Amino acid sequence: MPSLLIIFHSQSGRNQSLALRCYEKAKQQAQVSDNPVSVTLRRAFDCEFDEFAAASFVLFITPENFASIPGGMKDFFDRTFYPAERLGVQAKSYCCIIDCGNDGSQTALQIEKIMKGLHSTPAQPPLVLYGEPDEDSFQAVEELTEALVCAIEMGIY
Numbered sequence: 001m002p003s004l005l006i007i008f009h010s011q012s013g014r015n016q017s018l019a020l021r022c023y024e025k026a027k028q029q030a031q032v033s034d035n036p037v038s039v040t041l042r043r044a045f046d047c048e049f050d051e052f053a054a055a056s057f058v059l060f061i062t063p064e065n066f067a068s069i070p071g072g073m074k075d076f077f078d079r080t081f082y083p084a085e086r087l088g089v090q091a092k093s094y095c096c097i098i099d100c101g102n103d104g105s106q107t108a109l110q111i112e113k114i115m116k117g118l119h120s121t122p123a124q125p126p127l128v129l130y131g132e133p134d135e136d137s138f139q140a141v142e143e144l145t146e147a148l149v150c151a152i153e154m155g156i157y
Contacts, residue, residue: 002152003038005055007047009062009072014099014133019061021138022097025145035153044076052080053089057123057148057157064100064107077114090119093157095148096126097141104128123148123157 004026008019023041030037042051044062052058062073069077084090096111098104108126115122127144129137151157 001036001038002056002155002157003040003054004057004059004149004152005047005051006039006041006059006061007044007052007073007076008041008060009044009070009076011063011070011072014131015061015063015097017133018097018099018129018137018141021133022059022061022141022145025142026149029146029149033149033153037149037152039149044072047076047080049080049083052092053084053087055092057152058092058094059097059145059148060094060111061097061099062107062111064098064102064104067102067106069107069110073111081114081117084118092118092120093123094120095123095144097129097144098126099129099131099133099137101131123151 006019006022008015010016026039030039063070094115096108098107
C-alpha cells in the first residue's frame with residue numbers, strides 16, 4: 001500500500017497545528033479513495049528509521065530556527081540519513097512545509113541538500129508560511145496535502 005509519512009517538529013505548536021491539519025486532510029481523502037494511502041504522523045524526535053524507509057512519500061513540516069533546521073528535525077536526520085544511505089534507501093519523494101518568522105530559505109536548502117544525498121528531489125518547492133497559522137495557511141496546507149495524496153494514489157510517488 002502506498003504511504004505518506006508526515007514528520008514534524010514544533011516547539012511553539014504552530015507547526016504541530018499544520019501537521020495535524022495535513023494528517024486529518026490526508027486521512028479524510030484516503031478514506032474515500034479507490035486506491036487508499038496509508039497516512040502516518042510522527043514527531044521528528046519519535047520517528048524511526050524503519051518508518052522513514054517504508055514511506056512512499058515524506059512530508060516534512062518544520063520551523064526555521066536561527067536560519068537553520070531546528071534541533072528536533074536535525075536529530076531525525078542524524079539518526080536516519082546514514083542508515084538510509086548505507087542500506088540504499090534512496091530516491092524518496094518529499095516535500096516541505098516551513099512555518100517561520102524569517103524567510104525559511106536556509107531550512108529548505110538544508111533539507112534539500114540532505115535529501116539530495118539520498119538522490120531525492122522535492123516534489124515541489126517548499127510551502128513557506130509566516131507566523132501563527134490562519135485560515136489561509138490551513139487552506140494552503142490542505143490543498144498541498146490533497147494534491148500529494150492524489151499523486152501518491154495515482155502512483156506518481
